[in-house]
Amino acid sequence: MTTPIPLELSANGAAHTLAVDPRRSLADVLRRDLGLTGTTVGCETGVCGSCTVLVNGEPVRSCLMLAAQADGTAVETVESLAENDPTSGRLNPLQRSFKENFALQCGFCTPGFLMLGTALLRKEPTADRARITECVAANLCRCTGYAAIVDAVEAATRTGDAFGPEDQEQEGADA
Amino acid sequence: MKPPPFAYHRPDTAEEAVQLLTEYGPDARVLAGGQSLLPLLNRRLVRPIALVDVARLAALRGTGRQDGALRVGALTTHAALERTADPHVRDGLPVLPETARLIGHLPVRVRGTVGGSLAHADPAAEWCLLAVLLDADLDVLGPEGQRTIPAAEFFTGAHRTALAPGDLLTGVRFPRPAATAAVAEYGPQRGSLPLVAAGAEIVLGPDGRIAATRIALGGVEDRPVRSGTAEQALLGGVPEPRLLDHAARLAAKDLDPRADHRAPAGYRRDLARTLTGRTLAASLARSTARLQEATAP
Ligand SMILES: Cc1cc2nc3c(=O)[nH]c(=O)nc-3n(C[C@H](O)[C@H](O)[C@H](O)COP(=O)(O)OP(=O)(O)OC[C@H]3O[C@@H](n4cnc5c(N)ncnc54)[C@H](O)[C@@H]3O)c2cc1C
Ligand code: FES
Ligand code: FES
Numbered sequence: 001m002t003t004p005i006p007l008e009l010s011a012n013g014a015a016h017t018l019a020v021d022p023r024r025s026l027a028d029v030l031r032r033d034l035g036l037t038g039t040t041v042g043c044e045t046g047v048c049g050s051c052t053v054l055v056n057g058e059p060v061r062s063c064l065m066l067a068a069q070a071d072g073t074a075v076e077t078v079e080s081l082a083e084n085d086p087t088s089g090r091l092n093p094l095q096r097s098f099k100e101n102f103a104l105q106c107g108f109c110t111p112g113f114l115m116l117g118t119a120l121l122r123k124e125p126t127a128d129r130a131r132i133t134e135c136v137a138a139n140l141c142r143c144t145g146y147a148a149i150v151d152a153v154e155a156a157t158r159t160g161d162a163f164g165p166e167d168q169e170q171e172g173a174d175a
Numbered sequence: 176m177k178p179p180p181f182a183y184h185r186p187d188t189a190e191e192a193v194q195l196l197t198e199y200g201p202d203a204r205v206l207a208g209g210q211s212l213l214p215l216l217n218r219r220l221v222r223p224i225a226l227v228d229v230a231r232l233a234a235l236r237g238t239g240r241q242d243g244a245l246r247v248g249a250l251t252t253h254a255a256l257e258r259t260a261d262p263h264v265r266d267g268l269p270v271l272p273e274t275a276r277l278i279g280h281l282p283v284r285v286r287g288t289v290g291g292s293l294a295h296a297d298p299a300a301e302w303c304l305l306a307v308l309l310d311a312d313l314d315v316l317g318p319e320g321q322r323t324i325p326a327a328e329f330f331t332g333a334h335r336t337a338l339a340p341g342d343l344l345t346g347v348r349f350p351r352p353a354a355t356a357a358v359a360e361y362g363p364q365r366g367s368l369p370l371v372a373a374g375a376e377i378v379l380g381p382d383g384r385i386a387a388t389r390i391a392l393g394g395v396e397d398r399p400v401r402s403g404t405a406e407q408a409l410l411g412g413v414p415e416p417r418l419l420d421h422a423a424r425l426a427a428k429d430l431d432p433r434a435d436h437r438a439p440a441g442y443r444r445d446l447a448r449t450l451t452g453r454t455l456a457a458s459l460a461r462s463t464a465r466l467q468e469a470t471a472p
Contacts, residue, residue, distance in 0.1 A: 002180045022183030022226070025213075044176065045214040049282065058254075058285040064213040065286065066206075068183055069230060116282075137366060138280030 009070050011036060012080040013165075020067045027051045027062035029070075030077060038078040038111050042140075049139030052112035053077050057165075059119040059138070076165060078111035081118065093161040094118060094153070103152035105143035112139045117153045121163040129154055178216035182225040189235065189316050189343055192227050197318045197341035199225045205343060206230075207250060207291035210283050235290070235345055238264055244312075244348040247271070249290025253278045256289065267352030268309075270374070274301045274358050280366045290344045293329070296336045298433075299368045299394030301358065302347075303330060307399040308374035308391035309349050309356065317342040330398035355465065356389075357457035359450045370394055370438050373426075373450035377414065377458040379466050385409045390422070390451060395432045395443050402426035405451070414459050423452035 004019035011034050020029055025044070030036045030053065042048040044063045051062040054076040083090045091099065094117055104110045113136060120127055120135045127135070132153045133146075141149060156163075182199075186192045196203050204223040206212060207230075215221045229235065235250040238261045245263050247256070256264070257275035264271050278284055278292075278301055292302040293313065306313070306326035313324045318341040326347075329337050338344065353376050360372035372393040380386035388409045393399040405426035412418045427448035432440040 002182050005183055021180070023178045023180055023216075025177075025217075028177075044217045046210060046283065049280075052282055059282045060286055061282050063217065064209055064283075066183070066209065066213070066228075068185070069206075069209065069228065071185075119281075135281065138282055 005068055007067055007071050009072065010074045012076055018067075022066060022068050024067050025063050026053070026055075026060075026065040026067045026070045026075070029067035030062060030075065036077045036079050040108050040111055042108070047140070048109070048112075049116070050109050050112040052115045052139060054115055054119055057119065057122070059116050076115070076118075078114055080165070081114060092163075093159045094121065094156045094163060097152045097156040097159070098149075101148050101152035101155055103144060103148040109139060109141040109143075113141070113149055117156065118163050120153070121156060125162070126157055127153075132157075176217055176219055178213075179219060179222050181223050183228065184225065185228040185231055187231050189229075189232050189345060192229055192232065193316050193318060193341060193343050195225070195227050196343065199227075201340040203227060203340075205291075205294070207288040207294075208252065208286040209291075210279070210287035211291060211295045211297075229343070241348060244350045245352070246346050246348045247289050248346045249288060249293075249344045251289050253284035253287050253289070253292075254281065257284060263352075267354060268349055268356070269354065270305065270356040270358055271349075274305055277301055277358070277360060277369075283366075289347060293347060294336060294338060294344050296330050296332075296334050296398070297368060298333050298397050298399070299362075299370065299372060301360070301369075301372060301393070304358070304372050304374050304391055304393035304399045306347060307393075307401060308376065308389055309353055310389075312348045312350065313344060314346045314348065315342050316345050321345075323348075327401075333397040353389075355458050355461040357454045357461065359454040359457065360394075361446055361450060368394070371443055371446040371450055373447065373454045375451065375454040375458045377409070377455060377462045379414065379459075379462045381466075381470075383413070383466070385412050385414055390426055390455070392426065392430065392447050392451065395430050395447050397433060400430070402429055402451070404429055409455075414462075416456075419455045419459065420452060423448050423455060426451045 007018045027041050040050045042050040046064045053062045055073050081092045203225040206226040206228040235248040253275045311326045313329050356376040358374045360369035362369035374391045376389045378387040390402040390405050405422040409422045427444050432443035434440040
């Protein structure tokens with residue numbers, strides 16, 4: 001084992017100071033050290049995109065980023081989406097849209113698609129079907145056949161909701 | 176799988192990076208965006224003893240003008256070029272943002288860098304093709320100081336370059352604008368490396384004849400190659416479809432295509448011909464539009 005290196009990052013708004021073995025990926029540190037197991041790891045070679053999280057607002061494959069490379073960044077994972085109501089654990093409009101449009105079956109790929117969709121809808125809240133298809137083509141899903149995922153993101157463009165990180169505070173504002 | 180252990184350094188200057196690389200020798204690697212290196216590490220296909228993360232070298236990021244050339248810093252990401260507002264890129268080399276969009280998908284483009292792609296030297300990589308097509312110069316900082324390597328000498332084989340241990344690629348310079356250059360590629364899956372990519376530039380003279388032209392092909396041989404005979408055939412000619420088709424045929428004929436699990440040699444040759452034809456037509460259309468603009472009252 002090599003010398004651990006210091007790492008400071010924010011995960012879903014919470015600041016963390018850690019010491020990590022340099023060979024560990026951001027995905028592993030999120031899952032094991034920070035307990036954010038919503039991010040799933042499939043291939044670890046950059047092919048499937050299930051591990052997609054947002055780093056400084058941009059979607060990245062967290063298996064292709066050393067945790068050390070995330071020093072000083074703000075990371076957002078799927079856990080940041082549900083509106084933090086401990087009793088109802090309510091889904092946000094994009095998550096609800098996935099449910100309503102049958103955009104998941106086994107659900108393994110879902111956190112990655114939700115984060116891709118979140119990044120897209122923040123930048124382009126009225127993205128059309130072609131843009132959505134181009135965006136979600138980054139990730140693999142072995143169950144749904146993709147059409148339902150595109151439907152779900154497209155339906156979310158019609159709800160008029162914002163998907164900015166600042167939204168997390170406005171609990172219930174969209175109900 | 177997880178990578179084997181390595182020492183990790185994140186220097187603040189290019190000089191410091193080169194010093195670290197020199198001290199560790201051939202078993203150290205530069206870490207840029209990690210989009211090619213981390214898959215290799217995770218599969219343990221490479222086992223470097225040290226990684227030198229160059230993320231803090233801010234001077235190596237972004238585009239700018241230098242003695243009439245367009246300079247792209249090695250750490251400029253594919254996404255940064257895709258979204259660039261730099262007028263020198265948008266007007267002088269629009270083929271750069273167009274090509275950036277062809278690379279992987281957004282999450283890969285957000286992290287992956289131009290320098291990393293050139294150093295990785297995949298035979299089908301888009302930046303390697305453009306460097307050869309546009310006669311780029313690659314700037315290197317090594318243990319002995321700065322030097323410049325022309326793209327034609329930089330790529331020495333599949334995943335092989337003229338970089339030596341201790342060398343850091345700092346940037347790539349495109350010596351002059353190429354507003355009409357175009358790229359076309361094909362692969363069975365969008366977002367992966369193409370099987371074959373073609374790049375071309377046609378410049379029309381005031382008489383409407385081809386005054387200058389460049390053609391390059393990637394993914395066919397072990398590195399991107401220029402097609403001298405096809406370029407010669409076009410020069411001075413009237414740009415009719417038959418001439419372009421003849422040139423595309425010559426370009427394909429000249430090649431010595433590789434065969435692998437992705438495609439047999441003959442298929443690569445066929446693709447080379449089709450894609451050369453497409454990219455010549457695209458470049459001609461741009462060149463014609465410019466000529467019309469220039470002569471419009
Ligand atoms: C899913 C997926 C799809 C992809 N699709 C494409 C595609 O369509 N087209 C394409 O071209 N690429 C594609 N790539 C690769 C991608 O473009 C990489 O970003 C690029 O090849 C490497 O750049 P990087 O900054 O990530 O480099 P890294 O992965 O950090 O490094 C790659 C290699 O270059 C060396 N290196 C990096 N920077 C320097 C430097 N400044 N000086 C010296 N050596 C250096 C490293 O030591 C390493 O050996 C894809 C990757 C993935 C994961
Ligand atoms: S686990 Fe990261 S891309 Fe598959
Ligand atoms: S829902 Fe099973 S992989 Fe996508």
